[in-house]
Structures are given as C-alpha cells and as structure tokens.
Amino acid sequence: MQHPAFEEVTVHQHHADDATFKKKVRKTTILLSVITVIELAIGLSIYTLHKGENPSALLILMFKGMVCILTLAKAYYIVSVFMHLGDEIRNMIMTIVVPLMLFVWFIAAFIWDGNSYKNLRNKYDQHFKETTMPAKHRPADTTEVKKSGKE
Amino acid sequence: MSTTATTHQTKWWSGGKSPFNLEYGKLMMWYFLMSDAFTFGAFLISYGSIRFSQNFWPDPNVVFNAFPGAGHANLPLAFVSVMTFILIISSVTMVLAVHAGHNGDKRGVMKWLAWTIVGGLAFLGCQAWEWHHLITGQHAVLADGAIEMIGQTTRTNPWGDLVHNTSAITAALNNSSHETLVHLAHEYPREGTAASLDALEKMTNGQLAGMVDVAHAHIREKGPIAFGGYFYGITGFHGFHVFSGVIINTIMLLMTQKNVFQNRGHYLMIEKAGLYWHFVDLVWVFVFLCFYLI
Helix, strand or coil: CCCCCCCCCCCCCCCCCHHHHHHHHHHHHHHHHHHHHHHHHHHHHHHHHHHCCCCCHHHHHHHHHHHHHHHHHHHHHHHHHHCCHHHCCHHHHHHHHHHHCHHHHHHHHHHHHHHHHHHHHHHHCHHHHHHHCCHHHCCCCHHHCCCCCCC | CHHHHHHHHHHHCCCCCCCCCCCHHHHHHHHHHHHHHHHHHHHHHHHHHHHHCCCCCCCHHHHCCCCCCCCCCCCCCHHHHHHHHHHHHHHHHHHHHHHHHHCCCHHHHHHHHHHHHHHHHHHHHHHHHHHHHHHHCCEEEEECCEEEEECCCCCCCCCCCECCCHHHHHHHHCCCCHHHHHHHHHHCECCCCCCCHHHHHHCCHHHHHHHECHHHCCCECCCCCHHHHHHHHHHHHHHHHHHHHHHHHHHHHHHHHCCHHHHHCCCHHHHHHHHHHHHHHHHHHHHHHHHHHC
16 A cells, blocks of 8 residues: 555555454553552552561562563553554664663663762761661661671 | 565665655654653663662652642552553553544544643643642751751752651750741640640740650651752653643644644654654653652
C-alpha cells in the first residue's frame, strides 16, 4: 500500500483492524496498571521493613531490584506497544536501541563512583563520618570508637 | 513486518525509498526522543551518584506521605500513585487519538486528544500541589543545639535521621524560638496540657518547653541538601515536558478542528505528538522509580 502523502514510505504495518487494536491496547493498559500496583505493594513493603526494628538490608535490596526490573518491563511495553517501535523495521529499531546501551556503562560507572567517594570520605574524613552516619550505625558510646572499625 | 523488510531490503538503499520505511519527521522525532532520554538519564544518574556518596538518604515514604484534603494522615505513596495512573491513562487516550487519526476519524481524534490534554493538566495540577505542600510544610529539626522549623526547599531538607536522644531535644527546646515552641506545644502537647493557640502565644518559652511531648514530636536532624535540588530539578524538568506536551496537543487539537489534517489527507502529525506524549509517560516511569519507590 502506497502511503497517501509520502511515496517513499510504503507500508504502515500497524494498521491492525479495530478489534485487534482495541484488544491489544486494553491488554497493555491492564498490564501496565497491574505492574504499577505490584510496584506500589513492594514500595509499601520496603516502608514497613524500614519501620521495623532490624530491617534486613539484603531483603530491601532485593525488593528494590525487583521494582527496577518491573520498571524496565513497563518501559518495554510503553515503547513497543504505545509508541509502536516494535512494528518498525529492525534496522530502525537498532539505531534507537543500540545507542541506549551506553546507559549500562553510564549507570554502573557513576553509581560506583559515588559509592567509592563515600567510602573514601568515611575513611579519611572522620568529621563527615561522625556527622552524617545514621544513629543506628553509630556506636552507642562514642568514647569507645575504634579507629579500625570499618562500619 | 519481517516479510516486507526482507523482500525490499536491498532496494531500499538504492534511492527513491525510505530505508526505514518511515517519514522524515517521525524518524527525527525518534532521534530527538533518544537524545532527550540521555538528558533525563544523565540527570537521574547524577542523582544516583550523589545518593550513593551519602551515608544517609531520606526514605521517600517519609517525605511523600501527604494527600490533598487528608490533613496530617500518613499515606505513603498514595498521591504519587494517583499521578502515575493519570499519566498512564492519558497515554492510553493518546494511543486512541493516533488510532482514530489512522482511520481519518476527525471526531475521534478530537475527543481523545481532548481527554489527553485533560490528563496532562490534571497531572500538572497534582505536581503543583505536591511542590507547594513540600515547600510550605514546616518540620521541626534539631540543628546546632536548637529546634527550628524548615520546609523542603533547594537549600534545606528536614528529612534527616530521627533524633532518639530525648535529653538533647529537651536541652534544645530551651534555645528555640517562641514561634517554634508554640507550634510544637500545639502539635505535640504532653497529656493534659493541650491549650488553644491564643493561650500558647501568651506563655513564656520556659512554660512552652515543658509542655512539648518530646518523645512523640518526631524531631529529625537536617537531611542532605542535594535532595531538594535533584527532586525539584528533575520533577520540574519532567513537568516542563508535560507542560510542553499539553501545548503541543492543544495545537494539534486546534489544527484538527480547523481541518488542517483532513485537507492534508493524513493525520501523521498526531502520531509525532503521540510519540512525544508517550515519552513523557516513559520518563515518569523512571522518575517514579528513582524518587518515590527506591
């Protein structure tokens, strides 16, 4: 089918019939809503864990990891269904997706850097450590602080 | 897709055909959005980097727990989930507007575009309320041996660690301003000492200090200042995208109404506006993750 306005553009593959289209949109909407509700449930679980006496750092980290994965799933559905990127030609998809791979390095490097800065400051800047470390991680009696403690 | 792509693949690059089988404007919109994704990504990654460099970072559930009309009720995540659903729904109405455009259905395009604009405005309204609430809400913090009341701005952050040392708070009450003490004695009175604001205003600092229920006043230390700059900067930048999206959609609505697309023979412009609007929703998914969930 020739496109009415641009003769160099030939097809618009995602012209599905109305029934299929509506079904797909409804399915995606429900999916996005369900994922959001799960994310909220996990967010509230993290809140409850934080309020508890001894929150398990590992469990909280796992919950946060799950939310990140669910967010990526949401992003995938928005881009591929709502923005129809999934219906485009593969080469075109790659010109968008391949540059985005830069984010893998981008996120890892900068989070790593921030974390390393924190560790260095805690090691060499006692004032920073004493004034910013949350009370839970502070020794109860400050006269007994050992210099070797890496807390 | 795959069949058309493979049969024409070689010919498409020899001229006369679009290699990506896309019109120029739509392709460029995609590349713009990709660059915008890097802008947002850089902001969010910078936020992550600073957050990882701190020993303490406020728990979002403590910061964002208010709901319009609910007073001081503790409702973590409630309002932001409303905002998230508003954007998801407005994304769906935009999909329907684009689809109506494919069918050349002018009334359908106008109806769904109008709903998308309503969703965008509702989101902006929610954000305005949230910002106003955070900036003007005063919270008691213990700093330099005195209690002061501060809001969440780009220079102050009242969401530090909870102070458990009640004797430090009691000592700090004696150094605090009359206004702060009146507020605390009013909000957190010891049992049996509740009094009207007028009566409290007339009392001395010493009297007021004795009336504050120190154990229940939830007094915190000052939190990391960077929080405010990143929160207002990034949600503001996103809000600006929503705002410009609303403007673009309004222009599209007016153009549709004036039969511009009808006369042109296609509604491809709606498709490009749609891409932009979905991108705004996409970015919110990540802002929601970084500021409210983790």
